[in-house]
Amino acid sequence: MTVLPSALDTAGPDYAARRAAMLARLAELDAEHAKAVAGGGPKYVERHRGRGKLLARERIELLLDPDSPFLELSPLAAWGTDFTVGASVVTGIGVVEGVECLISASDPTVRGGSSNPWTMRKSFRAAEIALRNRLPVINLVESGGADLPTQKEIFIPGGRTFRDLTRLSAAGIPTIALVFGNSTAGGAYLPGMSDYVVMVKDRAKVFLGGPPLVKMATGEESDDESLGGAEMHARTSGLADYMAADEYDALRIGRRIVARLNWRKQGREPLPVRPPLHDEDELLGIVPEDLKIPFDPREVIARIVDGSDFDEFKPLYGASLVTGWAVLHGYPIGILANARGVLFSEEAQKAAQFIQLANQSGTPLLFLQNTTGYMVGAEYEQGGIIKHGAMMINAVSNSRVPHLTVVMGASYGAGNYGMCGRAYDPRFLFTWPSAKSAVMGPAQLAGVLSIVGRQAAQARGQIYDEEADVQMRAMVERQIEAESLPFFLSGRLYDDGVIDPRDTRTVLGLCLSAINSAPVAERPEGFGVFRM
Template structure:
C-alpha cells in the first residue's frame, strides 16, 4: 500500500444515518438507462482496445520478435504485484490523424509502496515517435506529478519527434525538458529507464533525469545517430560506441545503472524507488473505511439517456462514498446544487453536485460559502457535473445572477484545496467553469460515457443561430428561407452533438479519461491517495473581491 504519514489517534467514524434511496432497479426507466450505458461502454471498450493494440499485430509481433516487452507489460513488471494502475488519457488523439493513445501510456502506479507517475513510450507505434498529442499527454502527466508530488518514472523507447509533424512539436516540446528540471528542483525524483532508442531531443529525457538505467545492447542514447554524425562531421561511428549502454556506463557516465535485460532494468528501477525514502505529506485516511451501503453496480442506470431529464446526484453519492453517508450542507437553500461532507476510502471530501441542472443565485452563493469552509478545514473538493449553466432571463439578471455566478467562479478559481471533477451528465456554459472544469486546473477530471460538454446544448445553440439569422433577414427586409433554416439547424445540432461527446473531448485531453460509472469510487480513491502525497492546505483569505 502507498505510504502515509502518521497523524496520531483518529476519531471514530460517525454513526451512519439510515440510507434512503428512491432508485427502483426494476423500473422501465432504470433498465432503459442501464442498457444505454452498457451500449456506450461497449463503444468505449472498442476505442480503448485500439490504444492497447498499439501499432497493430504486425508491429507488435515485430517488437516481440526482438525479445522486447510491450509498454503495458513493462509497467506491469514495474509496479507492485496485485496493485492497480490508474491509466490517464488513454483516448488521447481520438478523432485525429494519429493512433488512439498517442503512442504513449501514462498513469499512476505503486512501486515499492510509493505512488509514482509512470510514462511509457509505445515503440510499436512509429517506433515510439512523439506526435503533437504525445506531447500534450506527456505534459499533462508532468503537471499531475508536480501538483501531487509524485516521483516520475519514464520508460523510454522513442526515436524522438515524428518529423512530419515537427512544426507542432518542436517549439512547445521544450516544456518537457523544463518540466524534468523543475520536478528535480522541487525535490520530486525522476527516473529514466531506457529500453531502446532515446535519440535527438529524446536524449535529454535521461540527460535531465535524476536516475538513469540503461539496458545492455539495447539502449541507444545520442544527440545524433551515425548517419547524422557522418553528414555533419564526416566521422564514421556505430550505435554502440556513439551511444550504447556500455559506453554510457563506462565512459560518458550518463548511465547510473547498467542492466543486462529488460526485467533486470525494471528490478533496478524498483530498487531506486525503494531507496528514495519517499513519504506522503498529506494526512492519512481513516483506517478500514466502510464501503457504500448502496450497490455500485446500480450507478449504470442512474443517468437518463436524455440529459434534459433531471436525476438526483445524491443517488450517485450514496453509491460512491463511505457507508453511503452524506451530511448535506444547506439542503433547503439553493436546492438545485447539493453540497455536503463525506468520506471516500477514508479521506474526507466536500462534494458539490448539480441536482436540477440550472445554477441560480442561491446555488452560486451557497457554493461560494461551502468552498470557503472546505478551504478553512483543508478538505479536498469533489465536483459532480450535470449543469446546463447559470440561469438566464430578465428576473434573474435583475436579481444579480452575473455577480453571484462570478462569486462562485471566484471561489473555485482561488480555492487552494485539491479539486477533482467528474462529468456525469451535461456540463455546459459557464456552469462548466463554476463546477471546476479543465481551465480551473482540477487535480484530476474524469467523465462518464453519458457526459456532454459544450458552450450550450446542441438544440439551444442551433436555435440561437437560427434566431440571429431570422432577425438579420427581417432587418434587411428579405424573406427568410425556412427550408435552409431547417437544414442549418440540423447540421449545427449534429456538429455540436458530436463535439460534445466524451470521447471527442477526451481525445483532446480535456479530461483524464472516460471511466465506467461502476469504477468511480475506485478511481476517486486512487486520485485522493495520490493527492495526499502533497500537503493538503486551503486558502486562508485571498479570494479577491466578492461582489455582493
C-alpha cells in the same frame, strides 16, 4: 441520521432502460480502449516481440508491485484524429515498492514510439499531475524522438518536456529514466535531465544525432554503440548510472531505485475505510439517456462515499445544488453536485460559501457535474445572476484545496466553469460515458444561429431562406452533438479519462491517495467566511 437512503427503483422500467443505455456506451468504450491497447497493430507488435522486447504495458506491469492497481490516464488521447488512439504513450499512476509514482511508457509499436502533437499534450498533463501531487516520475523510454512530419507543431512547445523534468527535480520530486531502446535527438535529453538513468545493454541508444546525421554534419564515421550505446554511457560519458543486462533487469533496478528514495507521503493518513451501503453496480441505472431529464445526485453519492454517510449543507436553500461533507476511501471530502441542472443565484451563493468552508478546514472538494449552466432571463439578470455566478467562479478559481471533478451528465456553458471544468485546474477530471459538454446544447446553439441569421436578413431587407435554415440547423446540431461527446473530448485531453460509473469510487480513492502524497493545502489568510 446522516446515512443516505435510496429511492432508486431497480426493478422499474426506467432503471432498466438507463442501465441498458449505459451498458451500450460502455461496450463502445471498451472497443475504443482496445484500440489503445493494440498500439501499432498486430504487424508491429509481432515485429517488436520478434526482437525480444516487452510491450509498453508489459513493462509497466512488471514494474508495479504485484496485484497493485494502475490508474491509466488519458487512454483515448488523439481519438478522432489522424493519430493512433492513445497517442503512442501510456501514462498513469501506480505503486512501485509501496510508493505511488507517475509512470510514462512510450509505445514503440506506434511509429517507433515517436512523439506527435497528442503525445506531447498527454505527456505535459502527466508531468503536471506529478508536480502538483508530488509523485516520483518513472519514464520507460523507447522512442525515435519527434514525429518529423508534424515537427512544426511539436518542436517549439515540446521543449517544455525537459523544462518539466528539471522543475520536478528542483521541487525534490525524483525523476527516473529506464531506457530500453532508442532515445534520440531531443529525446536524448529525457534521460539527460533525469535524476537516475538505467540503460539496457546492447539495446539502449541515447545520442543527440545518429550516425547519418553525424556524417552529414561533421563527416565523421561512427556507429550506434560508440555514439550512444549503454556500455559507452556507463563507462565513458557517465550518462548511465546503471547498465542493465536486459529489460527485466532494468525494471528490477528501477524498483530498487524507488525503494532507496526513502519517500514519504506528506498529506493526511486515511481514516478506516467503510464500503457504501448501496450497491455500486446500480450506478449504471441512474443517469437518463436524455440529459434533459434531471436525476438526484444523492443516489450517486450514496454509492461512492464511505458508509453512504453524507452531512448535507444548506439542504433547504439553493436546492438545485447539493452540497455536503463525506468520507471517501478514508479521506474527508466536500461534495458539490448538480441536482436539477440549472444554477440560480441561490445555488451560486451557496457554492461560494461552501467552498470557503472547505478551504477553512483544508478539505478537498469533489464536483459532480450535471449542469446546463446559469439561469438566463430578465428576472434572473435583474436578480444578479451574473454577479452571483461570478462569485461562485471566483471561489472555485481561488480555492486552495485539491479539486476532483466527475462529469456525469450535462456540462454546458458557464456551469462547466463554476463546477470546476478543465480550465479551472482540478487535480483530476473524469467523465462517464453519459456525459456531454459544449457551450450549449446542440438544438439551442443551432436555434441561436438561426435567430441571428434571420435578424441579419431582416436588417438587410432580404427574404430569409427557410430551406437553407433547416439544413443549417441540422448540420450544426450534428456537429455540436458529435463534438460534445465524451470520446471526442477525452481525445483532446479535456479530461483524464472516460470511466465506468461503477469504478468511480475506486478511481476517486486512488486520486485522493495520490493527492495526499503532497502536503495538505495551507489555509487561506486574511479573512474568514463571508455569508452570502
